[in-house]
Amino acid sequence: MEYINELLGPLAFGDTGWGDDLLRGAWITVTLALCSMALGLFFGLLLAGAKLSRIAPLRWFASVYTLFIRGVPEFLILLIVFFGSDKLINTALISLGFEGGVEVPKFGAAVAGLSAIFAAYACEIFRGAYLAVPRGQIEAAFAIGLSPVKVFRRVRFPQMWRYAIPGLGNLWMVVLKDTSLAAVIALNELLRIAKLGGETEGSQLLFFTVAGLLYLLMTFLSDRGRVWAEGRARRGVAGV
Amino acid sequence: MYQDFKYLISDGVCAIASPVSGDLFTKFCPRFIDGFVVTIELLALSSTLGFLLAVGLVLARMSGHRVLSIPANVFVYCFRGTPLLVQLWIIYFGIGSFGAEGLGPLWAFFKEPWLVGLLVLTLNTSAYVSEILRGGLVNVDKGQAEAAMAIGMSWFQSMRRILLPQAIRIAWPAYGNELVLLMKGSALISTITVLDLMGQTRTIFARNFDLTTYLYATVLYLVLAGLITLFVVAIERRFARNLR
Numbered sequence: 001m002e003y004i005n006e007l008l009g010p011l012a013f014g015d016t017g018w019g020d021d022l023l024r025g026a027w028i029t030v031t032l033a034l035c036s037m038a039l040g041l042f043f044g045l046l047l048a049g050a051k052l053s054r055i056a057p058l059r060w061f062a063s064v065y066t067l068f069i070r071g072v073p074e075f076l077i078l079l080i081v082f083f084g085s086d087k088l089i090n091t092a093l094i095s096l097g098f099e100g101g102v103e104v105p106k107f108g109a110a111v112a113g114l115s116a117i118f119a120a121y122a123c124e125i126f127r128g129a130y131l132a133v134p135r136g137q138i139e140a141a142f143a144i145g146l147s148p149v150k151v152f153r154r155v156r157f158p159q160m161w162r163y164a165i166p167g168l169g170n171l172w173m174v175v176l177k178d179t180s181l182a183a184v185i186a187l188n189e190l191l192r193i194a195k196l197g198g199e200t201e202g203s204q205l206l207f208f209t210v211a212g213l214l215y216l217l218m219t220f221l222s223d224r225g226r227v228w229a230e231g232r233a234r235r236g237v238a239g240v
Numbered sequence: 241m242y243q244d245f246k247y248l249i250s251d252g253v254c255a256i257a258s259p260v261s262g263d264l265f266t267k268f269c270p271r272f273i274d275g276f277v278v279t280i281e282l283l284a285l286s287s288t289l290g291f292l293l294a295v296g297l298v299l300a301r302m303s304g305h306r307v308l309s310i311p312a313n314v315f316v317y318c319f320r321g322t323p324l325l326v327q328l329w330i331i332y333f334g335i336g337s338f339g340a341e342g343l344g345p346l347w348a349f350f351k352e353p354w355l356v357g358l359l360v361l362t363l364n365t366s367a368y369v370s371e372i373l374r375g376g377l378v379n380v381d382k383g384q385a386e387a388a389m390a391i392g393m394s395w396f397q398s399m400r401r402i403l404l405p406q407a408i409r410i411a412w413p414a415y416g417n418e419l420v421l422l423m424k425g426s427a428l429i430s431t432i433t434v435l436d437l438m439g440q441t442r443t444i445f446a447r448n449f450d451l452t453t454y455l456y457a458t459v460l461y462l463v464l465a466g467l468i469t470l471f472v473v474a475i476e477r478r479f480a481r482n483l484r
Contacts, residue, residue: 071465072458073427080454087451180323191326205334212322212330219321
């Protein structure tokens with residue numbers, strides 16, 4: 001172990017190097033992406049429901065929201081959420097008679113921003129998947145007397161995933177890469193740790209390259225996962 | 241000359257916008273417009289250069305020669321698999337950290353954040369565009385390639401005259417998406433001190449901590465996204481003209 005650490009130099013594990021810090025940063029990156037995806041999937045489903053709804057204002061809201069998110073840089077959205085929530089919470093506290101100066105947890109702000117972005121894209125994917133389930137199946141489900149709720153739960157929803165998984169897999173890669181933006185609001189994820197390490201040790205190229213390789217490893221594993229999930233979602237379907 | 245033209249545009253827009261916008265926008269209008277123009281310049285250059293590079297990459301990837309296809313594939317894989325921000329920081333802060341002594345004549349390039357930003361945006365978008373073009377090529381009818389070969393065209397000729405033009409037409413909507421993504425990604429070059437729209441916005445925000453700064457930037461970015469979409473749709477119409 002000692003020997004390996006000596007070999008790693010500034011990237012060593014333990015007190016002498018940044019190896020363990022970088023891995024901890026990578027872990028924060030992964031949890032950040034996972035939390036954003038979980039929340040984003042939930043709100044994406046709600047948004048897709050709004051977009052497909054019979055109530056016009058709901059449809060308008062969903063359309064304007066997705067248009068907004070797709071046209072504005074992720075970086076700007078993240079900054080708006082970060083500084084906006086800070087301002088909102090502090091103004092609310094002061095107006096309620098408490099003292100201001102509360103700091104918004106950076107992780108929470110990053111999750112909020114990233115999941116807001118994720119939801120807009122997921123909405124489009126879910127909408128497409130909802131419409132992709134063959135019409136005949138829905139008619140058949142109604143014909144055997146299932147209630148609308150059961151048709152959705154037993155026929156439409158399980159099949160939606162098959163159509164949604166390729167798109168969601170791509171979206172996961174996007175959110176995984178977008179977590180790096182949180183470095184700019186000083187959240188200690190992988191890229192920020194690499195920046196701190198590089199500046200302290202005076203070898204920025206090494207640290208950023210290592211961060212890049214770790215991102216590459218994460219996207220590589222995600223891609224494997226996506227292929228597996230797509231195969232699993234297609235099981236039992238007459239093969240193309 | 242070009243600079244005068246930019247000032248003219250800036251003055252004109254600000255004169256029109258000042259009665260209808262808030263105090264903050266009126267005060268910082270020239271900065272916003274200046275950033276807007278920098279973003280457009282970078283987009284125009286990086287998308288054009290990136291597209292040309294992408295054509296080269298896709299030719300290399302489809303050539304069937306390993307000497308060409310393996311490096312091209314590795315390039316595309318690395319640029320698609322890592323965040324744009326990491327790529328920017330590797331090249332600007334990472335390579336740039338060697339300074340004038342380490343880099344020699346290259347230092348003239350790496351000390352300019354604008355040039356580095358242009359380089360990274362170009363490389364990044366070329367990787368994505370080459371993937372889009374590859375998707376287009378795969379979807380061109382097989383008979384087209386066979387017919388081209390049957391009348392004696394070389395591989396390169398058939399690519400240039402028959403397959404790539406059709407692939408571009410097929411891939412155009414996806415390319416339009418990539419243009420918008422490139423526009424959104426370009427905001428990141430503000431982290432390497434380029435004063436594009438995002439860079440100007442952050443400077444203005446740092447002065448007054450007024451959140452409406454970001455709202456104005458949002459509007460300007462939406463305008464930009466709208467312009468790109470209009471451009472993409474206009475070209476799409478042109479493509480469709482021959483198919484009727």
